[in-house]
Amino acid sequence: MSESHDVIDHRRLGRELELFDTDPLIGAGLPYWLPDGAVVRHALEEYVREAERRAGYRHVYSPVLGKRELYEISGHWAHYSDDMFPPMEVGGEEMVMRPSLCPHHAVIFRSRAHSYRELPLRMAELGGMYRSELSGVLGGLTRVRAIQLNDAHIFCTLDQVAEEAAGALELIRAAYAAMGIVPVRYRLSLPGPGGKYVDAPEKWERSTALLREVLDASGLDYEEAAGEAAFYGPKIDVQVADPAGRESTLSTVQVDFHQPEQFDLHYIGADGAKHRPVMVHRSVIGSVERAVAHLVELHAGAFPAWLAPVQLAVLPVSDTEYDTAARLAAHATALGLRADVLPPSRGTLGARIRAARLAPYQAIIGAKEAAADEASLRLRDGRRPDPMPVEELLDRVRGLVAEHSTRLWD
Incomplete structure (x- = not known):
């Protein structure tokens, strides 16, 4: 789709x-x-959860409310x-809609004893914050009050921070490769003047040195930006730009010495003594809302196949082929694809092809194809592979979708 x-x-x-x-x-x-839209969001969520699972993360759920005291300890209140939204009086206590997931994850870590053998402990959640x-x-979707954040916190030793x-x-x-996103730059976000940041110079120096080490070792070009850090520590921001050139942060990696101390987190080391973990915050796709907003503008609605609301549009040439088309769509759905039939009642074949222009794959079934149990395939980019058996077509499309890439065909 072009504009x-x-x-x-x-x-x-x-x-x-x-x-x-x-x-x-x-x-x-x-x-x-x-x-x-829910389909696109769900596909993103499924992708990132599976990527995290394969990378050794364990997923949790935590409440979207917390007592004011929780955020006083974390430093958010100060x-x-x-x-933040103002506190709500509930049963004589002040409850707050959470502005971040990290205090909850710190409390979850603190709820159990941990050995150095368990570290790094990677805790992930796709949860709401406000x-x-x-x-x-x-x-x-770019600036909202209710945010679904792909968040994670890695509790690790100091020696493990750079690798994590x-x-x-x-x-x-x-x-980003799967979504077709190319960052415009990487930014090392540092504190600026004023009382916005935790006053702990030594912690800032250590965490900043660690992130510089990671960026230098990665070979990525990056810029430093004062005044863009989180209040508790520096961060790597992955910057993207919209079609008008406006820049925003999508993904982040942060190093935090502050909250482990505030919540008195510890693990038992090889020496049998208590040691303080480091907390690495990271978000792969950032908020789901901002990620989808960027994808809509980047692809003009023509999403990569694995994200497309309809992956396979099935178009019978005439009513005679409708039942064959419906069976094909039902079979595709049973195999895990998102398929839809556009019947002749919705217009001429040409009109239906245009209506389904954002679907990455269109299977056209005329009398010849129906008789041979085949389909003629049209790709969104205009290519037309030779007609092929229905099972082969579905296997090819399923395989391409499962790749989680921007590639439409071999």
Whole structure:
């Protein structure tokens, strides 16, 4: 899909493609996902969870609320409260919608005794967090008040930090290749002046040195940016740009000495004594909302096959072939593909081909194909492989989708 007259805006295109929408009764900055958008979101979530599982992460769920005291201990209340929703009085206690998942994960780590043999312990969650964004900055999926974050925290020894951070960068690299995203730059985000940051110069120096080591060893070009760090530590930000050239952060890797100390986290070392772990924060795809917004604009709605709401559009030439087409679509669905039939009642064959233009694969079935149990395949990029048996077509398409790449065909 091309738009030569203006820059693609995910807010408009996302609504045209029926991916998401908003309603004043729900509120600003609180989009809801329509079925096709939910498919894209679910595919992203499945991909990243499986990538994390293969990389040795264990997944957890934690509540979206916490007592105010939790965020006082973590430092969020002192350094981040302007971006948090106000406390709610519940049963005589002040409860807060969480602005971040890390305090919850610190508490989960603290709930069990740990040996050095368990480290690194990689804890992941795709969970909700909430930011009290001003109405003037809200827009589409890029700035929202309810965020689903692909988050993880690695509890490790000091000697393991560099390797774990490098492993997180590799997960990000692989995910970007699958999504077709090319970062515009890598940024080492450092503290700036003022009281926004935790006052612990030695910790800042150690964590910054570790991230510089990781970036230098990776061979990536990067820039340093003062005033862009998290309040508790420096971070590597992976920067992407929208079609208008506006830059934003999608993925991050952070080193944190602050919260392990605040929550008194420890593990038992080989010497039998207690030792403080380091906390590495990382997000492979960032928030699901911002990732989908970027993908909509990057691909103009023509998502990689593994993300496409409809992966295989089946088009019978006439009503005579409809039942054959319906069986093909049902078989494709049973095999795990997202398939849809566009019957002749929806227009001429040419009109239906145009209507299904964003589907990566179109299977066209006429009288000849139906008789031979074949289908003529059209690719979204205009290529037309030779007609092939239905089973071969489905095997090829399934294999290409399973690759999680931007490749449409061999």
